Amino acid sequence: xxxxxxxxxxxxxxxxxxxxxxxxxxxxxxxxxxxxxxxxxxxxxxxxxxxxxxxxxxxxxxxxxxxxxxxxxxxxxxxxxxxxxxxxxxxxxxxxxxxxxxxxxxxxxxxxxxxxxxxxxxxxxxxxxxxxxxxxxxxxxx
Numbered sequence: 217x218x219x220x221x222x223x224x225x226x227x228x229x230x231x232x233x234x235x236x237x238x239x240x241x242x243x244x245x246x247x248x249x250x251x252x253x254x255x256x257x258x259x260x261x262x263x264x265x266x267x268x269x270x271x272x273x274x275x276x277x278x279x280x281x282x283x284x285x286x287x288x289x290x291x292x293x294x295x296x297x298x299x300x301x302x303x304x305x306x307x308x309x310x311x312x313x314x315x316x317x318x319x320x321x322x323x324x325x326x327x328x329x330x331x332x333x334x335x336x337x338x339x340x341x342x343x344x345x346x347x348x349x350x351x352x353x354x355x356x357x358x
Contacts, residue, residue, distance in 0.1 A: 306332035
Protein backbone atom coordinates (compact mmCIF):
# COMPACT_ATOMS: atom_id res chain seq x y z
CA UNK A 217 0.00 0.00 0.00
CA UNK A 218 1.39 3.39 -0.97
CA UNK A 219 1.70 5.72 2.02
CA UNK A 220 3.56 8.64 0.41
CA UNK A 221 4.81 9.56 -3.01
CA UNK A 222 6.52 12.59 -4.48
CA UNK A 223 4.29 15.63 -4.94
CA UNK A 224 6.04 16.33 -8.23
CA UNK A 225 5.12 12.93 -9.61
CA UNK A 226 8.61 11.45 -9.40
CA UNK A 227 9.12 7.82 -8.61
CA UNK A 228 10.04 7.98 -4.91
CA UNK A 229 7.43 6.00 -2.97
CA UNK A 230 7.02 4.97 0.67
CA UNK A 231 5.01 1.75 1.07
CA UNK A 232 3.37 -0.11 3.95
CA UNK A 233 4.16 -3.78 3.35
CA UNK A 234 0.61 -5.14 3.39
CA UNK A 235 1.35 -8.19 1.24
CA UNK A 236 4.91 -9.46 1.82
CA UNK A 237 6.40 -11.17 -1.22
CA UNK A 238 3.65 -10.01 -3.62
CA UNK A 239 4.42 -8.44 -6.97
CA UNK A 240 2.20 -5.51 -7.96
CA UNK A 241 1.83 -4.21 -11.48
CA UNK A 242 0.29 -0.77 -12.04
CA UNK A 243 -0.78 0.44 -15.47
CA UNK A 244 -1.44 4.15 -15.74
CA UNK A 245 -3.78 5.98 -18.13
CA UNK A 246 -0.77 7.02 -20.25
CA UNK A 247 0.06 3.27 -20.70
CA UNK A 248 3.09 3.44 -18.39
CA UNK A 249 3.53 0.15 -16.53
CA UNK A 250 5.33 -0.15 -13.19
CA UNK A 251 6.09 -3.33 -11.30
CA UNK A 252 7.23 -3.60 -7.70
CA UNK A 253 7.91 -6.70 -5.61
CA UNK A 254 7.16 -6.28 -1.93
CA UNK A 255 9.88 -7.53 0.45
CA UNK A 256 9.14 -10.81 2.24
CA UNK A 257 9.54 -9.09 5.60
CA UNK A 258 9.61 -5.61 7.16
CA UNK A 259 6.66 -3.31 7.78
CA UNK A 260 7.71 -0.40 5.50
CA UNK A 261 9.85 0.00 2.42
CA UNK A 262 10.90 2.78 0.09
CA UNK A 263 11.20 2.27 -3.66
CA UNK A 264 13.03 4.62 -5.98
CA UNK A 265 12.42 4.14 -9.70
CA UNK A 266 10.68 0.82 -8.88
CA UNK A 267 13.68 -0.57 -6.98
CA UNK A 268 13.40 -1.21 -3.24
CA UNK A 269 16.13 0.87 -1.57
CA UNK A 270 15.20 0.68 2.13
CA UNK A 271 13.36 -1.79 4.35
CA UNK A 272 12.47 -1.12 7.98
CA UNK A 273 9.98 -1.89 10.74
CA UNK A 274 10.18 1.67 12.09
CA UNK A 275 7.83 4.37 10.74
CA UNK A 276 10.14 7.29 11.61
CA UNK A 277 13.10 5.58 9.92
CA UNK A 278 11.01 4.96 6.80
CA UNK A 279 9.67 8.51 6.62
CA UNK A 280 13.09 10.07 7.25
CA UNK A 281 14.68 7.92 4.52
CA UNK A 282 11.89 8.95 2.11
CA UNK A 283 12.43 12.64 2.95
CA UNK A 284 16.21 12.34 2.53
CA UNK A 285 15.86 10.63 -0.85
CA UNK A 286 13.39 13.28 -2.10
CA UNK A 287 15.74 16.05 -1.02
CA UNK A 288 18.77 14.35 -2.64
CA UNK A 289 16.91 14.40 -5.94
CA UNK A 290 15.83 18.01 -5.44
CA UNK A 291 12.17 17.09 -4.94
CA UNK A 292 9.83 18.73 -2.45
CA UNK A 293 9.45 16.29 0.44
CA UNK A 294 7.36 18.50 2.77
CA UNK A 295 9.27 16.95 5.67
CA UNK A 296 7.53 14.69 8.14
CA UNK A 297 3.75 14.62 7.83
CA UNK A 298 2.08 16.91 10.37
CA UNK A 299 -1.62 16.50 11.06
CA UNK A 300 -3.37 19.84 10.49
CA UNK A 301 -0.54 21.36 8.47
CA UNK A 302 -0.62 18.73 5.72
CA UNK A 303 -3.34 16.65 4.14
CA UNK A 304 -2.94 13.48 2.11
CA UNK A 305 -4.44 13.46 -1.38
CA UNK A 306 -3.71 10.44 -3.53
CA UNK A 307 -0.79 9.46 -1.26
CA UNK A 308 0.75 12.91 -1.69
CA UNK A 309 1.32 15.23 1.24
CA UNK A 310 -0.24 18.53 0.21
CA UNK A 311 -0.06 21.97 1.76
CA UNK A 312 -2.79 24.59 1.55
CA UNK A 313 -0.52 26.80 -0.55
CA UNK A 314 -0.19 24.09 -3.22
CA UNK A 315 -3.87 24.06 -4.16
CA UNK A 316 -4.44 25.66 -7.56
CA UNK A 317 -6.28 28.96 -7.88
CA UNK A 318 -7.73 30.94 -10.76
CA UNK A 319 -4.21 32.23 -11.50
CA UNK A 320 -3.18 28.69 -12.55
CA UNK A 321 -3.69 27.46 -16.09
CA UNK A 322 -6.14 24.67 -16.88
CA UNK A 323 -3.16 22.40 -17.63
CA UNK A 324 -1.56 23.15 -14.23
CA UNK A 325 -4.84 22.38 -12.46
CA UNK A 326 -5.16 19.10 -14.36
CA UNK A 327 -1.57 18.16 -13.44
CA UNK A 328 -2.33 18.82 -9.76
CA UNK A 329 -5.43 16.64 -10.04
CA UNK A 330 -3.71 13.85 -12.01
CA UNK A 331 -0.91 13.46 -9.47
CA UNK A 332 -3.43 13.20 -6.65
CA UNK A 333 -5.87 10.90 -8.49
CA UNK A 334 -8.67 13.47 -8.40
CA UNK A 335 -11.24 12.54 -11.04
CA UNK A 336 -12.45 15.03 -13.64
CA UNK A 337 -13.66 15.02 -17.24
CA UNK A 338 -11.28 16.18 -19.95
CA UNK A 339 -14.02 18.48 -21.20
CA UNK A 340 -14.31 20.27 -17.81
CA UNK A 341 -13.64 23.99 -17.95
CA UNK A 342 -11.07 25.67 -15.74
CA UNK A 343 -13.89 26.88 -13.45
CA UNK A 344 -15.30 23.34 -13.20
CA UNK A 345 -11.86 21.94 -12.35
CA UNK A 346 -11.40 24.55 -9.62
CA UNK A 347 -14.83 23.66 -8.20
CA UNK A 348 -13.77 20.00 -7.95
CA UNK A 349 -10.47 20.99 -6.30
CA UNK A 350 -12.40 23.14 -3.79
CA UNK A 351 -14.39 20.08 -2.72
CA UNK A 352 -11.23 18.22 -1.63
CA UNK A 353 -9.56 21.30 -0.12
CA UNK A 354 -10.21 21.18 3.65
CA UNK A 355 -8.95 24.76 4.06
CA UNK A 356 -11.46 26.16 1.60
CA UNK A 357 -14.24 28.11 3.32
CA UNK A 358 -17.62 26.52 2.68
